[in-house]
Amino acid sequence: MFGSINTSMILAILPEIMLFILAGFVFVFDLVWDDSQRRNLGWISAGGFSLIIMISLMLGTPGSDSGLVWGGMLRHDWLGFAFKMLFLFGATITALFAMDVEDLGKKGEFYLLLIFSTLGMTLMASSSNLIMLYLSIEATSLPLYILAGFFKDDDKSTEAGFKYFLFGAMASAIMLYGFSLLYGFSGTTDLDAIAGVIKAGGMNPVLLVGTLLMILVGFGFKISAVPFHFWAPDVYEGAPTVVAGFLSTASKAAGFTVLIRVLLTSYAPASDTWMMVLAIISTLTMTLGNTLALAQKNIKRLLAYSSIAHAGYILIGVVAISELGITGSIFYIIVYLITNLAAFGIVSVVGRITGSDEISAYDGLSRRSPWLGLAMLVVFLSLAGMPPFGGFIVKVLVLASAVKAKLFWLAFVGILNSIIGLYYYLIVLKHVYLYRSENEQVEIPVTRPYAIGLIVLTIGIILLGVVISPWFNVSTIAAKVLF
Amino acid sequence: MIPTTYYIVLSALLFTIGALGVLIRRNAIIIFMAIELMLNAANLAFVAFTRMYGIIDGQVFVFFVMTVAAAEVAVGLALIVAIFRTKHNIDIDQLNNLKG
Numbered sequence: 059m060f061g062s063i064n065t066s067m068i069l070a071i072l073p074e075i076m077l078f079i080l081a082g083f084v085f086v087f088d089l090v091w092d093d094s095q096r097r098n099l100g101w102i103s104a105g106g107f108s109l110i111i112m113i114s115l116m117l118g119t120p121g122s123d124s125g126l127v128w129g130g131m132l133r134h135d136w137l138g139f140a141f142k143m144l145f146l147f148g149a150t151i152t153a154l155f156a157m158d159v160e161d162l163g164k165k166g167e168f169y170l171l172l173i174f175s176t177l178g179m180t181l182m183a184s185s186s187n188l189i190m191l192y193l194s195i196e197a198t199s200l201p202l203y204i205l206a207g208f209f210k211d212d213d214k215s216t217e218a219g220f221k222y223f224l225f226g227a228m229a230s231a232i233m234l235y236g237f238s239l240l241y242g243f244s245g246t247t248d249l250d251a252i253a254g255v256i257k258a259g260g261m262n263p264v265l266l267v268g269t270l271l272m273i274l275v276g277f278g279f280k281i282s283a284v285p286f287h288f289w290a291p292d293v294y295e296g297a298p299t300v301v302a303g304f305l306s307t308a309s310k311a312a313g314f315t316v317l318i319r320v321l322l323t324s325y326a327p328a329s330d331t332w333m334m335v336l337a338i339i340s341t342l343t344m345t346l347g348n349t350l351a352l353a354q355k356n357i358k359r360l361l362a363y364s365s366i367a368h369a370g371y372i373l374i375g376v377v378a379i380s381e382l383g384i385t386g387s388i389f390y391i392i393v394y395l396i397t398n399l400a401a402f403g404i405v406s407v408v409g410r411i412t413g414s415d416e417i418s419a420y421d422g423l424s425r426r427s428p429w430l431g432l433a434m435l436v437v438f439l440s441l442a443g444m445p446p447f448g449g450f451i452v453k454v455l456v457l458a459s460a461v462k463a464k465l466f467w468l469a470f471v472g473i474l475n476s477i478i479g480l481y482y483y484l485i486v487l488k489h490v491y492l493y494r495s496e497n498e499q500v501e502i503p504v505t506r507p508y509a510i511g512l513i514v515l516t517i518g519i520i521l522l523g524v525v526i527s528p529w530f531n532v533s534t535i536a537a538k539v540l541f
Numbered sequence: 542m543i544p545t546t547y548y549i550v551l552s553a554l555l556f557t558i559g560a561l562g563v564l565i566r567r568n569a570i571i572i573f574m575a576i577e578l579m580l581n582a583a584n585l586a587f588v589a590f591t592r593m594y595g596i597i598d599g600q601v602f603v604f605f606v607m608t609v610a611a612a613e614v615a616v617g618l619a620l621i622v623a624i625f626r627t628k629h630n631i632d633i634d635q636l637n638n639l640k641g
Contacts, residue, residue, distance in 0.1 A: 189602050196609045203616050207623060216623040217636050223617055224572065224633070228563050231579035234606065235556055238583040238599075242549070242590035247598045292639040 070127040070134035072118040073110055073142050073180050080106040081173045088166025096164040100157030100507060103169040107150040107176070111143055130248055131190045138184035140388065140536040141315045145183070148308035148395055149176040151515065154507040155300045155403050158410070161209060162298055168208065172304070175201035179312040186323075188237045188247040191316060195233075195276070198312055199226050202305060206297040218296025222305075225279060225289040233276025240269040240324075249324045257327040270325060270332055274339075277320070280313025281369045282306075282362075284342040291350075294362035299409055302358060303402025306365040307395040314369075314391055318376060318384060322540040329379050337377045341471050344370030348478040357405055358415050360482065361398070364441060367479060368394050371456055374472055378459035384537035386455030389529055393440070393448035393522050400437045400515035403508060404430060411502045417486060421495035427502040431490050433516045440519045442483040443476050448522030548589035556582035569621050569631040573614070580610050 068075070083106065084099055091098070118139070125134035132138075149172055156172070157163040178197030185191040203226060207219015241247050243265050244255040255261060278286040294302040325332055347367030354360040372394070375387030405415065407430060412419045424431030440447035453476060460469040504512070522529055555578055562575025584603045591599030625631055 189598070189605060192602070193605055193609065196613070200612055200616055203620065207620050210623045211627070213627050214638050216620060216627065217638050220569070220620045220624055220636065221639070223620055224563075224569075227576045227613055227617065228579075231559070231576055231583070234580060234583040235586070237602075238552075238586040238590070241599055241602070242586055242593075245590075245594050245596070247602065296639045 066121070066134075067127045069118045070120075070125070070132060070184070073114045073146065074177055076106075076110045076113065077173055077177045077180065080110065081170055081177075084166060084169045084173065088170075093164060096166060097157055099166055099169050100153050100163060103153035103173065104150045104507075107146050107153060111146045111150070114139075114143065114146075126186065131187045132181070132184045133186040134184060135539045136532075137315070137319065137388075137536040137539040140532055141183040141311060141391075142180045144311055144392060144395055145176055145179040145308045148304065148311070148399060149173070151399050151403070151511045152300055152304045152308070154511040155303065155399075155406055157507045158505045159298060159300055159406065160410075162300070168205070171201040171205050175205070175304075176308070179308060182312045183315045185316065185319075186249050188241060188249070191249075191320070192230075192234060192237060195280070195316070196230065198309065199230065202226075202301075202309060205301045206293055206305065208298055208301060214296035215298065218293045221289055222293045222297070225286075229276050229279035229286060232272050236269045236272025236276070239265065239272070243269070249320065252324040253326055256325065263331070266328055267331055270328075271335070273320065274332075274335070277313055277317040278339065281310050281317060281372075282366050283339050283369050283373065284346045284366065287343070287347070287366045290366055291359045291362040294365075295356060295358045295415070299358065299402055299406040299415075302362075303399050303406070306361065306402065307398045310365065310369065311391045311395055314372060314376075314387070318387065318540070321376065322379070322384070326540075333377055333379060336373060337465065337468055340370050340373035340377055341468065342370075343367065343373065344471060344475040348475045348482075351482050352478070354482075355417055356415050357417050357420070357486065358402075360417065360486070361401055361405070364479065364483075365394075365398060367475060368398075368441075370475070371453065371472060374460050374465075374468055375456040377465065377468065378456075378463040380459055380463055381534070381537050381541050382462060383456065383459035384540060385530065385533045386452060386459050388533040388536050390452040390456055392529060392533070393452045393519070396515055396518045396522065397437055397440045397447075397449060400433065400512060400519065401441065403512050403515065404434050404437065407504055407508050407512075408502060411500075417489055420486065420489045421493040422498045423490040423502070425494075425498045426500060427504065430502060430504060430512075433512050434490050435487060436516050436519055438483040438487050440523070442480045444480075446520070446523045448519050451523055451526055545589050545593045549586060552582045552585040552589070554582075555579075555585065567632050567634055569624075569633055572633065573617055573621075577610060577614070580606060 120134045120139050162168050178194050181194035185194050203223040206222045207216045209215035243261050244252045282290040344367050347363045351360050351363035372387050372390045375383040440449035443449045443453040457469045457472050559575045559578035563572050587599035587603045
């Protein structure tokens with residue numbers, strides 16, 4: 059049994075192994091260095107994450123076989139691999155953005171928790187067994203609960219951490235009960251074998267829908283889909299801004315990976331059943347997210363509702379249940395991750411200086427810091443889905459997949475929602491470009507890590523929208539795994 | 542031998558009590574206990590199904606769930622302590638700094 063470990067198994071978990079080593083490095087340097095040097099832990103983490111991406115791309119790309127490794131616990135395929143790289147990229151940027159945050163950038167434990175949470179996400183992306191799935195989801199969530207409540211003397215942060223924890227623990231308990239029933243009525247914990255049992259008609263339809271709904275509670279919480287979205291605005295507002303950025307991007311992307319994988323492997327034979335459920339969730343998520351965003355005065359809450367709305371758009375592609383739809387969803391997640399990370403990065407830069415997250419604090423930003431204003435223009439137009447930025451092409455893709463699947467009403471709801479979205483994104487840009495404020499002479503300094511991160515992300519948003527084919531191809535390869 | 546159905550009914554009852562506890566009670570610690578009850582309901586179902594099928598996966602699952610539950614308690618209690626230090630109260634209705 060133990061003699062059968064071979065290189066392909068090691069290569070399948072190469073990113074995870076390297077993340078573990080990186081955690082060791084951060085841990086040691088945290089002990090050795092004194093307070094004046096600890097900021098460099100951010101460089102180590104960010105550098106380590108990007109090194110892991112490079113090494114994995116060189117050595118660890120999945121082959122053409124089914125890729126089941128480690129006794130069927132993990133699956134080394136392109137779907138998992140593409141998402142792993144995405145999470146690692148998100149973690150790189152988050153580490154950079156964290157460096158100059160007061161009370162956070164110089165703490166080794168922040169970077170350690172970030173690394174372990176990323177480790178959980180990479181495992182989530184490749185789990186192919188209920189046990190592994192549950193463990194990796196918890197391994198992702200537990201560090202994130204702590205990160206959300208990281209400022210332990212700050213009322214808002216602890217409250218955010220606790221709310222996130224309570225909702226998360228409740229959602230994962232319901233999901234676990236769903237897992238136990240799924241195991242009970244199918245007799246296996248393997249995701250593919252469950253599909254076999256469902257296909258053979260071995261499960262009562264009522265129970266099937268019951269387990270599905272319970273599992274959707276857990277996944278819906280992770281991707282903050284309506285009606286499991288309540289936590290998102292509160293947690294994003296209270297949590298440290300960089301953590302909110304990480305929660306809204308990498309954590310949400312991880313939720314989508316497992317959602318896509320479980321629905322399209324285990325529940326694939328019952329796709330008629332869940333398609334309608336998911337279509338309704340998608341409609342509600344888009345509409346509620348966008349309409350509630352209209353009334354927000356706080357930029358972090360606005361971004362929270364906007365991220366809820368985006369979860370709805372991504373779900374459109376999943377509902378279409380086609381290769382084009384999943385390709386669109388994956389591509390959308392890539393664009394969304396990069397765009398939203400940039401948005402929270404800018405909020406973090408501005409919040410450091412102005413000490414406020416109100417939208418009115420952005421009055422005259424273009425005069426105070428033209429480059430930051432420009433980055434904000436790119437980011438918000440991309441979120442609104444304007445060409446030539448990344449947000450445009452992915453919206454076209456998911457809507458096209460809905461039309462192709464004859465879900466015209468869903469595409470219509472999506473377009474209607476994009477228009478609502480455009481309105482509140484433009485309101486923010488109006489504050490940035492048109493409004494004046496009395497302290498226009500006060501510059502907003504952008505420190506080096508922020509500058510690097512924001513430049514990479516802004517160029518990324520433009521590249522995603524202009525040079526489409528490489529990203530589209532990667533998404534297609536990843537989507538092909540499921541069909 | 543007691544039929545598996547009895548265990549499943551018991552586990553469903555435990556789960557319902559737990560879920561109601563989370564929704565109705567206002568004390569953070571009690572809510573916490575209710576969540577543990579929900580996890581243990583799932584554990585009971587796992588163990589009962591494992592006995593029915595005679596395959597070990599479910600029991601392995603239970604060990605992992607217990608470990609995760611312990612870790613979750615550690616994080617949760619730490620957060621409750623952090624809240625108690627600033628608010629001197631762990632009633633979740635008092636957690637209303639964040640809204641809008």
